[in-house]
Amino acid sequence: MSGPANGPDLAAPETGAVVMGTGIVSVALSLDGAQPLSRILLVLTAVAWGALALLVPARALRNPQRFRADARKPAALSWVAGTAVLGTRFVLLGWTAPGVALFVAALVLWGMLIGAVLGHWRTPTVGASLLLTVATQSLAVLAAVLAVHTRSSWLEVGALVPFGLGVASYGFVMARFDLRQLIVGRGDQWIIGGALAISTLAAGDLASGARSLAVLGRGHGPLEVLAVGLWAASMAWLPALVAAEVVHPRLGYDVRRWSTVFPLGMYAACSFVVGQLAEVGPVTSFARAWAWVALAGWAAVTAAMVSKLFAFRQDDSSRSA
Numbered sequence: 001m002s003g004p005a006n007g008p009d010l011a012a013p014e015t016g017a018v019v020m021g022t023g024i025v026s027v028a029l030s031l032d033g034a035q036p037l038s039r040i041l042l043v044l045t046a047v048a049w050g051a052l053a054l055l056v057p058a059r060a061l062r063n064p065q066r067f068r069a070d071a072r073k074p075a076a077l078s079w080v081a082g083t084a085v086l087g088t089r090f091v092l093l094g095w096t097a098p099g100v101a102l103f104v105a106a107l108v109l110w111g112m113l114i115g116a117v118l119g120h121w122r123t124p125t126v127g128a129s130l131l132l133t134v135a136t137q138s139l140a141v142l143a144a145v146l147a148v149h150t151r152s153s154w155l156e157v158g159a160l161v162p163f164g165l166g167v168a169s170y171g172f173v174m175a176r177f178d179l180r181q182l183i184v185g186r187g188d189q190w191i192i193g194g195a196l197a198i199s200t201l202a203a204g205d206l207a208s209g210a211r212s213l214a215v216l217g218r219g220h221g222p223l224e225v226l227a228v229g230l231w232a233a234s235m236a237w238l239p240a241l242v243a244a245e246v247v248h249p250r251l252g253y254d255v256r257r258w259s260t261v262f263p264l265g266m267y268a269a270c271s272f273v274v275g276q277l278a279e280v281g282p283v284t285s286f287a288r289a290w291a292w293v294a295l296a297g298w299a300a301v302t303a304a305m306v307s308k309l310f311a312f313r314q315d316d317s318s319r320s321a
Contacts (some may be wrong), residue, residue, distance in 0.1 A: 013054040013070045014128075014255045015081075016078025018305075019049045021261030023085035025298045028268035028291040030092060037295070042089050049086050052079065071113055071319070072120040075128045076273045077135035084138035091145045099149075103142050110135060124178035127188030127259060132173060133195040134262075137166035137202045144205035153215045156206070163202045170195055182244040187256035190241055194263025196234035197270045203227035204273035224277055231274045238267065253304035261301050264294040 009015075026041035060067040070076055088101030095246065143159035146152065174192075181189045207223035210216040214221075220244065241263075268291040275284030 002006055009053070011059040012255065013075035013078060014258070015052060016075070016080075016082040017255070017258035017262060019045055019052065020078055020134075020255065021087050021258045021265060021298060021301070022048060023082065023089055024262055024265035024269055025291075025294045027085070027089050028090065028265045028272070028287075028294055030089070031097070031272040032288055032291045033270060034291070037281050041298070042093075045086050049082060052082070060267030068116075071261060072116045073128070074117055074131045076113050076116060076188045077110070077131040079112065080106050080135040081131065081138040081262075083109060084135075084142045088138075088142045088145050091149050091291065094149070099142070099146055101118050103146060106142065108140060109140060116321075123176040125173045125176045126181050127185050127191045128256070129173050129177075130143075130170070130191040130195040133166050134191065134198055136162050136169055137195070137198040140202040141168060141198065141205055144202065144209045148209045148212050150203075151213065153213050156209045156213050156215050159202075163199075163206060166202065170199065182240060183248045186250060186254045187258075188259035189244070190260040190263040193234050193237035194243055194259075194266050196230055196237065197263060197266035200227055200230040200234055200270040201266065201273055202232055204270065204277050207277055208273070226283055227274055228278055231270060234267065234270065244255070253301070253308045257301045257304070261294070261298050264290070264297045268294050 021043040022041050026038045029035075029038035029041065056067075083102050083106040087099045090096075090102065091099035116193055122129075140159045140161075140163035140186065143155055143162065147159060149158035173195075177192075182192075203223055204227040207220045208229055210220035210223060268287050270285050271287035271290065275281070275287055
């Protein structure tokens with residue numbers, strides 16, 4: 001629920017990134033074979049998603065005006081991406097029924113939010129604006145993974161629609177992007193690379209699906225090339241993102257730091273897929289190492305979040321005494 005003035009707002013649009021970040025690190029660890037750790041993070045992802053599934057509607061009923069204002073922000077699309085990431089992790093476990101349910105939920109959420117977000121679009125754009133790409137590509141990833149697990153050729157073909165929209169939306173956002181965000185962003189600037197990384201993952205999953213399901217003719221070839229190209233483009237942002245953190249450290253907890261965790265996990269996940277798809281050993285080696293970097297980032301942000309929540313509750317208790 002929403003906290004008191006100056007307190008943590010647990011139903012704010014940005015909190016969907018907690019689900020996104022935890023879920024994708026779980027996926028990356030699963031691809032690395034670290035199943036026990038991956039499943040622990042899956043449980044935490046499901047708990048966080050369940051909490052938001054209760055808190056966000058409650059907020060909408062309690063304060064409809066504020067909820068409508070929240071739904072116009074690109075950050076609200078983190079609810080879509082978080083739902084789709086959780087669904088993807090379920091499908092990778094072979095749990096297709098909850099995966100299908102979450103895909104439908106994510107698709108409905110995307111349809112409900114996209115008009116409001118685009119209708120109140122602001123420029124210049126910032127890191128959170130790229131959640132337009134992330135949310136759309138999360139649908140493509142989940143659809144592609146579901147297509148393989150359910151042997152649904154029509155879903156594989158249908159996944160090309162959100163994939164294409166996602167790629168186009170990246171260009172749309174970046175054409176108006178304020179590059180000063182690399183220095184002044186509070187964590188969401190990392191989505192510059194994360195949005196390309198999830199586009200890479202979508203292209204790789206679509207290429208693998210096209211080959212497995214024998215659809216799209218020889219279309220899996222261009223998709224493989226595109227996946228490698230998108231991977232290279234996402235990696236090109238990584239040195240700049242790391243350098244900006246070194247030059248201008250942003251210490252202390254901010255909910256937008258979860259938008260750093262998500263790209264960290266996504267870099268590992270998409271590199272696993274591209275490394276296997278293109279049979280390039282160094283890419284897979286990078287993915288194996290980076291999965292642990294992502295876990296370390298997740299642990300640091302989680303610890304900072306818990307510390308801030310605890311400090312707030314202590315202060316609140318002191319004021320009430």
